[in-house]
Amino acid sequence: MFVIPVSRHSAEFTRQIERLLAKPERDAVALRTPPLDVSETDQAYILQLDLPGIAKDAVKITIEGRRISIDAVQAAATAPQDASVPAERPLHRERSLTRFSRSVVLPTEVSQSDSKATLENGVLTLTLVKRQPVGASHLTVN
Numbered sequence: 001m002f003v004i005p006v007s008r009h010s011a012e013f014t015r016q017i018e019r020l021l022a023k024p025e026r027d028a029v030a031l032r033t034p035p036l037d038v039s040e041t042d043q044a045y046i047l048q049l050d051l052p053g054i055a056k057d058a059v060k061i062t063i064e065g066r067r068i069s070i071d072a073v074q075a076a077a078t079a080p081q082d083a084s085v086p087a088e089r090p091l092h093r094e095r096s097l098t099r100f101s102r103s104v105v106l107p108t109e110v111s112q113s114d115s116k117a118t119l120e121n122g123v124l125t126l127t128l129v130k131r132q133p134v135g136a137s138h139l140t141v142n
Contacts, residue, residue: 034070034100044115045106045128052122054100059119061126063112067105068128074098 037048047068051059054072062069075097106128114129 031099031101034102036102036104038104044130045110045126047104047124047126047128049100049102049124049126050122051100051119051124054119054122054124056119059117059124061117063110063115063128065109066107067103068110068126069103070101070124070126072100072124074100 034049034051039046049070051072053074058074059070059072062071109131110128111131115127117124117126119125
């Protein structure tokens with residue numbers, strides 16, 4: 001049982017509770033942080049993220065030095081628009097437009113041209129090849 005003090009702020013408090021318990025907006029976007037596993041070999045970092053129901057073309061990966069950002073959008077389920085099929089009326093809907101976003105900073109920079117990404121069975125795997133440090137070089141005096 002909850003005890004809620006009645007005061008001059010009770011109307012505002014009631015509005016806030018009603019807003020929290022109200023149905024989500026039809027076009028609301030849910031932001032989710034997918035689970036992430038990171039491992040390392042001598043040559044690369046391997047990142048694995050769970051992105052269930054995401055199409056390959058909906059995934060955007062950005063590499064900026066040591067920072068890796070992964071963004072993906074899962075479209076909301078829609079009913080088929082076939083005239084021969086009777087129109088569906090949703091009775092209950094929990095799936096909505098969902099945006100997945102994750103960003104990590106790695107210990108060393110990675111080579112974007114040598115790295116690769118695959119999406120299989122809802123798991124995005126990034127193999128990010130470490131950028132090899134440039135060895136000592138000599139400058140000739142002219």
